[in-house]
Amino acid sequence: MTKPINKIEQLIAKLCPNGVEFRDLVEIFDIKNGYTPSKAKPEYWAGGNIPWFRMEDIRENGHILDDSVQHIPEIAVKGGRLFPANSIIITTSATIGEHALITVPHLANQRFNSLVLKPEYADKFDMRFVYYYCYLLDEWCRNNTTTSSFSSVDMSGFKKFKIPLPPLEIQKEIAKILNRFTELEAELEAELEAREMQYGYYRNQLLGFEGNEVQWKTLGEIADYRRGSFPQPYGESRWYGGEGAMPFVQVADVGKNMQLVENTKQKISRLAQPKSVFVPAGTVIVTLQGSIGRVAITQYDSYVDRTLAIFERFKVNINKKYFAYQLERKFSVEKETARGSTIKTITKEEFTKFKIPTPPIEEQNRIVEILDKFDALLNDISIGLPAELSARRCQYEYYRNKLLTFNQYVS
Numbered sequence: 001m002t003k004p005i006n007k008i009e010q011l012i013a014k015l016c017p018n019g020v021e022f023r024d025l026v027e028i029f030d031i032k033n034g035y036t037p038s039k040a041k042p043e044y045w046a047g048g049n050i051p052w053f054r055m056e057d058i059r060e061n062g063h064i065l066d067d068s069v070q071h072i073p074e075i076a077v078k079g080g081r082l083f084p085a086n087s088i089i090i091t092t093s094a095t096i097g098e099h100a101l102i103t104v105p106h107l108a109n110q111r112f113n114s115l116v117l118k119p120e121y122a123d124k125f126d127m128r129f130v131y132y133y134c135y136l137l138d139e140w141c142r143n144n145t146t147t148s149s150f151s152s153v154d155m156s157g158f159k160k161f162k163i164p165l166p167p168l169e170i171q172k173e174i175a176k177i178l179n180r181f182t183e184l185e186a187e188l189e190a191e192l193e194a195r196e197m198q199y200g201y202y203r204n205q206l207l208g209f210e211g212n213e214v215q216w217k218t219l220g221e222i223a224d225y226r227r228g229s230f231p232q233p234y235g236e237s238r239w240y241g242g243e244g245a246m247p248f249v250q251v252a253d254v255g256k257n258m259q260l261v262e263n264t265k266q267k268i269s270r271l272a273q274p275k276s277v278f279v280p281a282g283t284v285i286v287t288l289q290g291s292i293g294r295v296a297i298t299q300y301d302s303y304v305d306r307t308l309a310i311f312e313r314f315k316v317n318i319n320k321k322y323f324a325y326q327l328e329r330k331f332s333v334e335k336e337t338a339r340g341s342t343i344k345t346i347t348k349e350e351f352t353k354f355k356i357p358t359p360p361i362e363e364q365n366r367i368v369e370i371l372d373k374f375d376a377l378l379n380d381i382s383i384g385l386p387a388e389l390s391a392r393r394c395q396y397e398y399y400r401n402k403l404l405t406f407n408q409y410v411s
Contacts, residue, residue: 008173008403015167019409025137026159028121032083034112037076048073050082053108055095056291063100064131072107083107086127088115088134090141092153095252097142101131113158126168128175133404137161151265164406174403181396188389192378195385199374206367207329209357216355219327222318223311227288228304230268231275239272246273247302251287254294257375258324260302268303276303277310284311284324286331288351293331295324309351322364325371326356 025031037044037052051068058065082105083089089112090099108114115134117125140161144154209216219225228249231239240248245267247253253264268276279285281301287294289307297320304310314320358364378385 008170008177011170011173012166012406015170016409019407020164020166021409022162022164022406024159025115025161025163027118028125028163029088029115029117031159032114032116034089034108034110034114035078036109037072037078041076044072044076046073047071048076050074050077051102051104051106053089053100053102053106053112055091055098055111058098058100064103065100066103068106077107083114084116087117088127088130089113090115090134090137092141092155092158094151096145096151096153097138099131099134099138101127124165124168126171126175128179129171130163132175132178132400133163135400136404164404164408166406177403178396178400181392181399185389185392185396188385188392192385192389195378199378202374203325203371204329206370207326207357209359214357214359217316217358218352219354219356220352222314222316222323222356222358223284224313224315225309225311226277228277228279228285228306228308228310229275230303230305231272239269241267242269242271244270247300248276248305249279249285249298249302249308250305251290251294251307254285254287254291254296254308258296258328260296260298260300264302273303276305278302279304279310282320284320284327285309286311286327293328293334295328295331297321297324316358317361318358319361319364319368321368321372323356325368327354330354330356 034053039045048071050072051065052070052072053065053068054070057068061069083102085102085104085106087102087106088099089102089106089108091097091111092113094111102108115130117127117130141153141158144157145151146154230248247260247264248266248268249260249264250266253261255261279298279302281298283298285296285298285304285308287308311323314323
């Protein structure tokens with residue numbers, strides 16, 4: 001991959017040997033707030049053909065998008081104005097540091113800000129180049145937050161974030177190179193997705209029991225559980241960090257493959273720990289707000305937020321991993337029947353009535369052994385396709401950072 005890098009270096013030597021200009025974000029873009037139409041007005045959510053983007057669209061469908069899961073009618077468009085096609089949306093509150101290039105007229109919820117290129121810069125930027133550069137903006141956002149009732153980006157600094165302005169020919173060449181990387185990565189992801197579908201089929205076969213084949217029990221009959229906790233208000237700095245701080249698990253910290261992320265976004269201070277709920281490693285937890293139904297078996301000691309349920313003591317003879325697999329499957333079934341394939345809320349009463357099958361412990365152990373082997377083939381980054389995909393992503397990030405580093409022109 002050194003040849004394309006040399007071509008870029010040749011273009012830079014020819015077109016901008018003394019460096020490139022950098023401009024403040026706010027100089028180049030109109031920064032517009034996203035919003036959510038009133039939930040109290042059903043006519044704002046009935047039908048419609050205007051894409052309305054949420055975090056789930058980015059997480060589940062990619063970062064260059066021409067449609068969303070949810071649409072709204074024109075009457076719901078605040079002020080009658082849409083974000084134009086080929087704008088960037090970027091999360092600046094709650095789950096910070098995600099962005100997408102939207103190629104159609106659209107709206108987005110209030111977690112997003114939209115970056116709309118100003119007319120005077122329309123012929124000076126390739127939006128694919130801007131899209132790739134926004135990965136550096138994502139990183140800046142994650143490292144520059146303020147807290148009030150919840151985390152949000154320091155918008156004063158955000159507006160002053162510097163964007164390079166290399167010649168358009170260089171921008172297009174960089175975008176073309178990075179497109180190749182993402183296309184190759186997409187091919188690997190598609191193959192992995194096909195395997196995941198196959199795994200999902202076998203998982204459902206193993207976990208699915210009909211009628212009276214086995215005994216079914218409610219979650220309350222299987223285990224004692226409680227919600228996590230955290231002192232209020234959330235935003236006070238004394239609740240976070242410092243000597244003796246511990247991992248603090250929130251919804252965003254529950255990752256895939258029934259595990260927590262390697263490092264939680266927040267660490268809870270010693271002062272706040274007695275006001276939260278301690279959870280030892282090896283505990284089953286599930287998210288009950290936001291992205292509902294994410295399940296994990298914690299792999300380190302932590303404290304847990306009130307947006308999650310914690311299973312503390314099992315009342316029956318059950319394999320903990322089998323229980324977690326069944327809990328995850330139960331939520332996936334609930335999502336299939338939910339409006340828009342999304343569970344908006346879940347009450348304690350609804351959660352308590354969840355039932356899962358409880359076959360003999362020997363059968364539970366057998367099912368877990370099979371599913372763990374499937375899971376390793378799909379997710380173990382040290383072997384097979386996951387290892388190849390992980391290596392490709394590392395290579396892509398290396399070259400992306402290298403290609404997007406410019407010397408600044410000083411007049």
